[in-house]
Amino acid sequence: MQIALIGEAVLRIPARQVNPTEFNQPKLQQFIDDLLATMLAANGIGIAAPQVFDDRAVMIIASRASPRYPSAPQMQPLVLINPRITACSNNLDWHWEGCLSVPALRGRIERPDWVEVVYQSANGETHTQNFSGFVARIFQHEYDHLIGKTWLDRVDSSENIMAESVWRREIAKLEG
Numbered sequence: 001m002q003i004a005l006i007g008e009a010v011l012r013i014p015a016r017q018v019n020p021t022e023f024n025q026p027k028l029q030q031f032i033d034d035l036l037a038t039m040l041a042a043n044g045i046g047i048a049a050p051q052v053f054d055d056r057a058v059m060i061i062a063s064r065a066s067p068r069y070p071s072a073p074q075m076q077p078l079v080l081i082n083p084r085i086t087a088c089s090n091n092l093d094w095h096w097e098g099c100l101s102v103p104a105l106r107g108r109i110e111r112p113d114w115v116e117v118v119y120q121s122a123n124g125e126t127h128t129q130n131f132s133g134f135v136a137r138i139f140q141h142e143y144d145h146l147i148g149k150t151w152l153d154r155v156d157s158s159e160n161i162m163a164e165s166v167w168r169r170e171i172a173k174l175e176g
């Protein structure tokens with residue numbers, strides 16, 4: 001699937017909830033399979049439906065070490081549908097983020113260091129799960145896509161924007 005780049009209107013439109021009749025259907029599973037394949041082909045560690053011009057509240061988080069994130073922790077890809085943040089830490093931390101829709105840049109963003117999330121899986125089951133550290137970071141980044149935001153809306157200073165090539169040279173070896 002084609003990835004929407006910053007400037008595309010779709011990246012500013014909040015996603016719609018997936019409705020009960022859509023769960024457990026081949027159409028939804030096919031979309032998830034295509035979304036995952038698109039993410040993997042682009043060396044992403046997360047992706048959200050608006051990034052492929054789709055209006056459903058569907059995201060994948062899939063931390064793993066890759067050329068774009070050399071020291072990311074390993075996890076199985078996790079599909080989250082209709083996610084909601086039900087609690088988050090008061091404690092914030094800073095981390096550099098990239099985005100398949102904002103090529104060649106990194107932004108240093110302050111966010112809670114853990115979140116509690118309620119979401120549904122493709123079969124419609126509801127789950128409650130806590131994410132912390134780098135995975136919490138990926139979740140919050142992808143969640144932003146579902147509410148029509150990107151990291152550019154969160155960055156507080158141009159000093160916190162860097163070319164990805166500079167980030168790799170200066171920062172990646174320090175913090176991943």
Ligand code: NI
Pocket residue numbers: 098099100101141142145
């Ligand atoms: Ni993104």
